[in-house]
Ligand code: FES
């Protein structure tokens with residue numbers, strides 16, 4: 652059934668850092684198409700290793716630079732008439748013309764590469780990055796395994812997925828933890844830290860695990876689990892278009908025993924996280940957003956979380972989508 656109104660009263664594309672690829676998706680000399688923020692983009696790595704994320708459509712006659720475009724040294728060559736763009740998006744050469752028109756350039760995005768991922772900064776108002784994602788030593792540490800990747804496309808909104816973290820009651824009733832966990836949450840600007848303890852049934856009996864999750868806005872989070880083994884998961888969610896988000900999980904485990912034991916533990920960990928995500932998915936894809944929610948004792952700090960969320964929407968955009976959704980202006984007390 653076609654939806655007659657938007658599902659969420661907030662902007663579709665929040666402010667923040669969002670993963671657009673894994674580092675290994677784009678080797679030197681490669682270009683790949685990227686869909687994110689409702690836009691067609693192209694990501695390429697020059698021969699010397701410099702990464703660039705550009706608007707995908709060539710200003711000449713509109714070819715998509717990520718479909719058939721080839722890297723030549725430090726430039727990306729359009730597949731249609733071979734105009735060459737440098738990593739800043741400037742056209743630097745047209746093989747059959749003496750002069751390059753002034754307007755021959757494509758928009759270039761602010762990106763960074765760390766922790767095995769490539770992140771792009773997005774802001775509806777075009778403001779520059781206002782926070783950083785930390786570099787984690789585990790990704791370079793021999794005591795930790797190689798990384799494993801998993802990706803899903805889910806019909807929901809970043810904020811809905813992020814809310815999962817503080818919604819402790821669903822851990823028991825949807826995911827089957829033995830206890831109803833308590834969560835302590837600390838907000839520091841765009842960062843939200845949550846610590847909790849869960850009791851899980853495993854083949855080795857009941858295991859109490861500590862979960863420490865840190866969200867850097869809606870796009871990127873670091874989740875550390877300890878219990879049987881130490882594991883680390885980066886969870887990244889990027890809005891693709893009006894309907895879908897791409898979810899990318901990057902896993903690594905602290906080595907113990909031999910290589911095959913570590914791999915076995917890694918696989919079991921991934922299977923468990925995958926099981927949980929697949930339980931969440933039908934809820935996310937079909938739920939509506941209730942504001943304010945009808946909370947009771949035992950629910951997690953959902954209100955506090957939603958307060959934190961507002962910073963990721965430029966005020967004017969938030970007011971606009973609120974009014975389109977509810978048919979009335981945003982109450983003054985609810986801004987920013
Ligand atoms: S469309 Fe790109 S060079 Fe013509």
Ligand SMILES: [Fe+2]
Pocket residue numbers: 815821826927931
């Ligand atoms: Fe969940």
